[in-house]
Amino acid sequence: MKLNAAIAALAGLAAAAPSAELDRHRRTPLLAGRADWPNGPLVTSGRWVHDASGKNVTYAGANWPGAADVMIPEGLQYQSIATIVSKVKSIGMNAIRLTFAIQMVDEIYANGGKDVTLEKAFAQALGQANGAKVLAQVLAKNPNFTAATTRLQVYDAVAAELAKQQIYVHLDNHISKGMWCCSTDDGNSWWGDKYFSAANWTRGLAYMADHAKAWPGFVSIGLRNEPREPSSKGQSAAYNWQTWYEYMKQGAAAVHAANPDPLIFLSGLSFDTFLTPVVQGTALSPGSGKFSFGDFAGYANKLVLEIHNYDNSATSCSSLQNNLYRNGFQALTASAVNVFPVMMTEFGFQMDATTWKGVYASCLAAYLPAQKAGWTIWVLAGSYYMRSGRQDYDENWGLLNHDWSAWRSPSYIDGALTAMVKNTLS
Structure with missing residues (x-):
């Protein structure tokens, strides 16, 4: 199937009413092994990611949140999907980290396999009146949708447009319950936490990995965003590296069984700020076991480490770089016991005229x-449908302004980010 034909077919399905909803049991992978973009499936080789031709691939992109209360990608009340993706493409970015909530999949299962409509999703999250108002704005900006379009059909349409503009999709399980992330007391911190069912998590990962087979640009998936110690232990599993490893193996196995093509990203402890014992091959405490690629037999060449960093108060670039090396970037070097590709899937700062010139931002650049x-910077979003109970929340860290129409900090885009993209991909 030709790429443009595949995209057109997917876009048509994405915009259809639920009666034409994709049957996930009939999907087949698109474009596997083709010589044209995205030339997948991608694999790892030591510290590198390679495409099907053996060429190095890396990401230079942004986070597009979709895991909050409405559980669809943000910003569609202000701009069309095509307009938003074109902004990403205009500065040369080649990847989007697209977040989702396990709750979305849970509700599909609870509803006999049928997804929730946009009409219901907005009403549930924003209330009947405000939900109807914002939905009308979404439909005005994205006329291929209707009130009966489902949440996953929105994801399908986003994926189709990203493929049309040749931007990779990296899916990220950001949270279990659809809400703003992340804190130690949000019920989503660790396996067994209030909203974090391990069984629902593996089921949700498998469902989304299978569903995304139909997305031409889908190349990778993150198992869980920012594992962290819950402030109230409750029914949570023990917070340690040994527990982390057991669940990461389960999550990776669930993804691979559902779809053998995507890369699988492993995130570390303490809000995904370090993976040192994995890289250095030391004991995964409190047990004596160690990370082994052999525990991922058949897909060890699919594993990537992801790290987050928000050390905005850094005063020394060399110290920041040394910390990053110790926390996981050592995996890019021969000194690591376990060598991996490493990607920074979140970093960010306030988008204004000066912050980007500081030690933290300029050092990472x-x-x-x-x-x-x-890397994928946090965050593309200029605003949220809902964040922490506040509707139409303004995101001053957003690359885009409140209505997603222009860059929030043109000086950062022109003075640093565009060059960072170019230098990463050159």
């Missing part, structure tokens, strides 16, 4: 391209 380490 130089360090990440120099390592040829992929």
